[in-house]
Amino acid sequence: MCANYIPSTRNQLERFFGVAAPDSEYKAESFPGYMAPLIRPPSANAVHGDRSCALGMFGLVPHWAETRLARQTYNARSETAASKPSFRNAWKRRQFCVIPASAFYEPSYETGKAVRFEIAHVNGEPLGIAGLWEHKAGGPGELNLLSFSMLTVNADGHPLMQRFHKPDDEKRMLVILHPDQYDDWLHCDTDDVPRFLTRYPAELLQARQAPMQGRARTQEGLPGF
Structure with a gap:
C-alpha cells in the first residue's frame, strides 16, 4: 500500500493534466496528512472534460472524523470502498479524482529486510x-478540508x-489510469467503476532502489519500512 509518493510538479500539472496548479505551495514529497494536488471536476454540474486542481490532505477524512484518521485512510481497497464507513459517502456521491504523481514508493523484502523502491513510468x-x-x-474558526485516498487492487x-511488501502479505497496487481515461473516470457512474480497476502494465513501469538516506520516518509516526 502506498504511504509515500512524489506529487507532480506545477509544470507537469499544466503540461500533462491540463490544469492550473494550485495557488498554494506543496511539499515535493508527500506522506499521509500532507497536502498535495488532486484533480476533480470543478463542480457537480461540470461537463465531461472539465477539470480543476486543488490541494487536499493525503488520507481521506469524512465529515465525522478528525484529521488524524488520514494516517489510516490514505489507501482504499477498491473491493470494499463502497461499504467502508470512511469511504462509502465519497463512493456513493461519485467523488472520484485523479492524483497526479511523478513516482511512488514501496518496500521490497527480497533481501530479507525492507528496501525502499521508487516506481515510476518508464518514459x-x-x-x-x-x-x-x-x-x-x-x-x-476552522478551515474547510479537502482530502483524498488512492484506490488499490490485488497485485498477485x-x-x-x-515484488513489494512482506512475503506473507497480500500483494496490492495502486489503480493507475491511462491519460485517455482521466475524464471518463472523473465523471463515471458507480456501476461503471469496475472497468477502471485494472492492473497497470508492468512494462510501462520501472523500479529502482531509493533509500531514504537516513531520514527518521518513524519520528512522524508514519508507516515505516
Missing part, C-alpha cells in the same frame, strides 16, 4: 492515480508489483 511521464475525495466543513502475479 518519465507522470502517473494519474485513481482516487476518492471528500470534503469536511470546518467548525468555528503482477510481474513488478508482486
Whole structure:
C-alpha cells in the first residue's frame, strides 16, 4: 500500500493534466496528512472534460472524523470502498479524482529486510492515480478540508508489483489510469467503476532502489519500512 509518493510538479500539472496548479505551495514529497494536488471536476454540474486542481490532505477524512484518521485512510481497497464507513459517502456521491504523481514508493523484502523502491513510468511521464475525495466543513474558526485516498487492487502475479511488501502479505497496487481515461473516470457512474480497476502494465513501469538516506520516518509516526 502506498504511504509515500512524489506529487507532480506545477509544470507537469499544466503540461500533462491540463490544469492550473494550485495557488498554494506543496511539499515535493508527500506522506499521509500532507497536502498535495488532486484533480476533480470543478463542480457537480461540470461537463465531461472539465477539470480543476486543488490541494487536499493525503488520507481521506469524512465529515465525522478528525484529521488524524488520514494516517489510516490514505489507501482504499477498491473491493470494499463502497461499504467502508470512511469511504462509502465519497463512493456513493461519485467523488472520484485523479492524483497526479511523478513516482511512488514501496518496500521490497527480497533481501530479507525492507528496501525502499521508487516506481515510476518508464518514459518519465507522470502517473494519474485513481482516487476518492471528500470534503469536511470546518467548525468555528476552522478551515474547510479537502482530502483524498488512492484506490488499490490485488497485485498477485503482477510481474513488478508482486515484488513489494512482506512475503506473507497480500500483494496490492495502486489503480493507475491511462491519460485517455482521466475524464471518463472523473465523471463515471458507480456501476461503471469496475472497468477502471485494472492492473497497470508492468512494462510501462520501472523500479529502482531509493533509500531514504537516513531520514527518521518513524519520528512522524508514519508507516515505516
